[in-house]
Amino acid sequence: MVFNFFKRKTKEQENLIEQARLEQAEKIKEQERLKEEARLKEEARLKEEEKRRDLAQRQEQERLKQEERRKEEERSKEKKGVEATERKSLFSRLKSGLTKTRDVLNTDINDLFRSSRRIDDDLFDELEEVLITADLGMDITMEMMDRIRKQAGRLSTADQLKAVLKKELIALFPPPSPTDAPPALPRPYVIMVVGVNGTGKTTTLGKLAARFTRENKQVLIAAADTFRAAAIEQVGIWADRAGASIVRHKQGADPAAVAYDGVEAAMARGVDVLLIDTAGRLHTQKNLMEELKKIKRTVEKKMPGAPHEVLMVLDATTGQNAISQAKMFHQAVTLTQLALTKLDGTAKGGIVAAVAGTMHLPIQYVGVGESMDDLQAFDATRFVNALFD
Ligand SMILES: Nc1nc2c(ncn2[C@@H]2O[C@H](COP(=O)(O)OP(=O)(O)OP(=O)(O)O)[C@@H](O)[C@H]2O)c(=O)[nH]1
Numbered sequence: 001m002v003f004n005f006f007k008r009k010t011k012e013q014e015n016l017i018e019q020a021r022l023e024q025a026e027k028i029k030e031q032e033r034l035k036e037e038a039r040l041k042e043e044a045r046l047k048e049e050e051k052r053r054d055l056a057q058r059q060e061q062e063r064l065k066q067e068e069r070r071k072e073e074e075r076s077k078e079k080k081g082v083e084a085t086e087r088k089s090l091f092s093r094l095k096s097g098l099t100k101t102r103d104v105l106n107t108d109i110n111d112l113f114r115s116s117r118r119i120d121d122d123l124f125d126e127l128e129e130v131l132i133t134a135d136l137g138m139d140i141t142m143e144m145m146d147r148i149r150k151q152a153g154r155l156s157t158a159d160q161l162k163a164v165l166k167k168e169l170i171a172l173f174p175p176p177s178p179t180d181a182p183p184a185l186p187r188p189y190v191i192m193v194v195g196v197n198g199t200g201k202t203t204t205l206g207k208l209a210a211r212f213t214r215e216n217k218q219v220l221i222a223a224a225d226t227f228r229a230a231a232i233e234q235v236g237i238w239a240d241r242a243g244a245s246i247v248r249h250k251q252g253a254d255p256a257a258v259a260y261d262g263v264e265a266a267m268a269r270g271v272d273v274l275l276i277d278t279a280g281r282l283h284t285q286k287n288l289m290e291e292l293k294k295i296k297r298t299v300e301k302k303m304p305g306a307p308h309e310v311l312m313v314l315d316a317t318t319g320q321n322a323i324s325q326a327k328m329f330h331q332a333v334t335l336t337q338l339a340l341t342k343l344d345g346t347a348k349g350g351i352v353a354a355v356a357g358t359m360h361l362p363i364q365y366v367g368v369g370e371s372m373d374d375l376q377a378f379d380a381t382r383f384v385n386a387l388f389d
């Protein structure tokens with residue numbers, strides 16, 4: 001009996017213990033469930049936070065990109081503005097440098113049409129005179145007049161005539177070379193500058209040196225005019241001004257030897273551009289031509305393929321004489337480029353077209369004054385526009 005009582009008791013206790021264990025297990029399970037729930041919640045919160053951070057980061061990156069794009073647009077607008085201003089100021093310098101020729105071509109042609117004149121033979125005769133005054137030369141003037149007469153039916157105003165004149169003038173110049181990336185230039189790029197005395201060789205060479213150094217090119221000048229007393233000092237001043245180095249000998253030294261030393265130094269120093277200044281006058285013209293040929297031969301011997309350019313500088317104020325000079329030099333040293341200087345001092349600006357039409361050589365530069373920006377890279381359309389616009 002007692003035994004049964006105890007046995008019942010034990011059974012009850014066991015049940016209680018089991019219940020407590022189950023409750024405990026349930027509690028633990030519940031705690032674990034809550035823990036898991038909390039963990040999942042935390043994980044979701046972290047994920048959410050990460051998503052938000054990602055989004056914020058992306059938004060920030062987008063904002064920075066847009067900001068950068070905006071700044072770039074502003075910079076490019078500014079750059080375009082500066083370039084446009086520079087172009088405008090170069091163009092207005094060109095225009096004002098060409099004032100005397102503009103007065104003949106532009107003003108006189110406007111005058112031809114005053115009081116609503118008819119386009120007739122008289123008007124064409126007067127136009128012919130205008131072109132000859134601007135020093136287009138007889139041959140080119142006749143050629144132009146032929147072409148203009150053929151279009152007479154379509155012309156009734158000064159502006160129409162000027163438009164045809166402009167088109168025909170631009171056609172006189174060789175078309176610009178294709179705009180592909182320019183080929184890599186040989187180093188040193190040797191430019192020999194030639195021309196009769198006083199045309200502006202040294203000044204043009206000095207301005208070119210400054211142009212190249214501004215483009216971060218290393219420039220060396222060979223002072224190969226050893227004939228004229230102050231020539232070496234003059235080119236030395238230009239070298240200082242342009243930040244170029246110079247190779248010089250004493251006055252009276254052999255110019256070909258100076259040129260040779262110039263090429264040797266330019267090659268040894270890895271210089272980008274070598275500019276060779278030469279004399280414009282010797283005892284006789286024959287001597288001058290022989291000397292130029294010798295310089296060219298010597299340069300070629302030291303560096304095959306050089307000089308890469310033989311640039312002839314012509315003084316526009318000499319008008320048609322420039323053409324005979326160019327022919328003579330071309331025969332002696334085979335020119336590759338031309339520069340016409342002092343266009344600011346003459347109404348004979350038509351000589352540029354006459355030279356281009358006769359020599360079939362590129363006009364590379366025009367000089368319209370004494371300051372650095374007055375030596376401009378030549379562009380036929382811009383030049384003709386500057387004469388008429
Ligand atoms: N107005 C004007 N003067 C110029 C221009 N180019 C050169 N000159 C001037 O022309 C004069 C002669 O220039 P130089 O450069 O010494 O001429 P050069 O051909 O080297 O002369 P030589 O060495 O004696 O043969 C100088 O007074 C220059 O300032 C130009 O485009 N316009």
Ligand SMILES: [Mg+2]
Nearest residue numbers: 201202225231
């Ligand atoms: Mg000189």
